Amino acid sequence: xxxLKPAPAPGRVPLPKAPAGTVYRGHEGMWSxxxxxxxxxxxxxxxxxxxLDTALVRISPQTYNGVIATYKNPIMxxxxxxxxxxxxxxxxxxxxIILIDFWSVGTRHQRAMFWIVIALWVVTMAGFAPRQLMVxxxxxxx
Amino acid sequence: xATTFDAPRTSARRGNLEKWGWIYMRASGVVLVVLIFGHLxxxxxxxxxxxxxxxxxxxxxxxxxxxxxxxxxxxxLALIHGGNGMRTITxxxxxxxxxxxxxxxxxxxxxxxLIVLGTLVITTFDPCxxxxxxxxxxxxxxxxxR
Numbered sequence: 001x002x003x004l005k006p007a008p009a010p011g012r013v014p015l016p017k018a019p020a021g022t023v024y025r026g027h028e029g030m031w032s033x034x035x036x037x038x039x040x041x042x043x044x045x046x047x048x049x050x051x052l053d054t055a056l057v058r059i060s061p062q063t064y065n066g067v068i069a070t071y072k073n074p075i076m077x078x079x080x081x082x083x084x085x086x087x088x089x090x091x092x093x094x095x096x097i098i099l100i101d102f103w104s105v106g107t108r109h110q111r112a113m114f115w116i117v118i119a120l121w122v123v124t125m126a127g128f129a130p131r132q133l134m135v136x137x138x139x140x141x142x
Numbered sequence: 143x144a145t146t147f148d149a150p151r152t153s154a155r156r157g158n159l160e161k162w163g164w165i166y167m168r169a170s171g172v173v174l175v176v177l178i179f180g181h182l183x184x185x186x187x188x189x190x191x192x193x194x195x196x197x198x199x200x201x202x203x204x205x206x207x208x209x210x211x212x213x214x215x216x217x218x219l220a221l222i223h224g225g226n227g228m229r230t231i232t233x234x235x236x237x238x239x240x241x242x243x244x245x246x247x248x249x250x251x252x253x254x255x256l257i258v259l260g261t262l263v264i265t266t267f268d269p270c271x272x273x274x275x276x277x278x279x280x281x282x283x284x285x286x287x288r
Contacts, residue, residue, distance in 0.1 A: 037231060044224035051217065051256045054200075055263045060271065061197035061278035072193050080192060084182060091179070094171045101168065128187065135191035 028114040036093050039086035046083055077136035081129060088124045092117040163226055170219040177216045198280040201269035205282070210264050217260040225253035 053071075056064040070076060096113045100106040106113075184203075186192050203209040228249045236242040270283035 040224070040227045041231065044228055047220055047224055048252060048256060051221070051260045055259050057197060057200055057267065058263050060273050060275070061201075062275040064197045064200070065278060068195055071195070077192065080186065084186070087178060087182070091171075091175045095175065098168050098171065131187055131191065135186075135193060139193055 028111045032093055032096070032114050032117070035089060036097075039090040042086050043083070043090060072139055074136050074140055077132060077139065081132050084128055084132070085121075085125055088128075089117070089121050092120050092124075167223060167226060170223045174216070174219050174223060177212060177219070180212070181216060197274075197278050201267075201280045201283075204264065204267050205269050205280070210267075214261060214264050217264070218257060221253045221257050221260075225249050 053064075053067055056067055071080070093114075096110070096117050099113060100110050103109075185195055204213070229246055232242060232245045232249070236245055270279055274283075
């Protein structure tokens, strides 16, 4: 819990020497917000590229297949793994934000829900990562 | 002890647009979780994973209105959701008014162009185009006479 220090005497308010004393800074609330922003921006830029590469189906099948073949090389395969990791975090943490906003006791449980988000992320990635690595390895082997 | 605030807490000048943006992020977010998880499962996990994705795979999906609507919804909801998120971030970090306007203009143009492009691609898609190289088409095209 937050330690509520005695209020400073009126007049000069001393500046904190280290990041401390706020409810928010440096804790689950801040890090979930930071991660939500970073993953959101990353997903947005991927989305721009992804709509463009998919639009190549209107040029010709061979044009599309040529570009999409680059998605199948191992480095892009790892990139997809990171992309899915970002999407899964953003999705679960987004649901957490909705619960904080609309569930009557959501704010009280925001910290617990952050760790539930992390747990669900680990479980989902434990399912997806081996599948993706299998596909990558079979692509390298073939 | 409940703390009360005088309503409205925000300037009324912008109307309720920011409120609708706030609601949109949550409403579209819930739908996008379902649409994108489904999309990732079908394209990356089921079947042969990402290596199954090629023109014939897409043509097979878009032959059905179900996947056309799925992908079309995903396109609109995700681009507007992402564009509005980028707008929020721009407002948070770009304090220079000119740079702020320019960046938000660029985001708007990118989102609008990609929505138009993506919608045209999905709605005018031909699964058996005449310029196809041999072997790139889905099996059902061979049943068509051109």
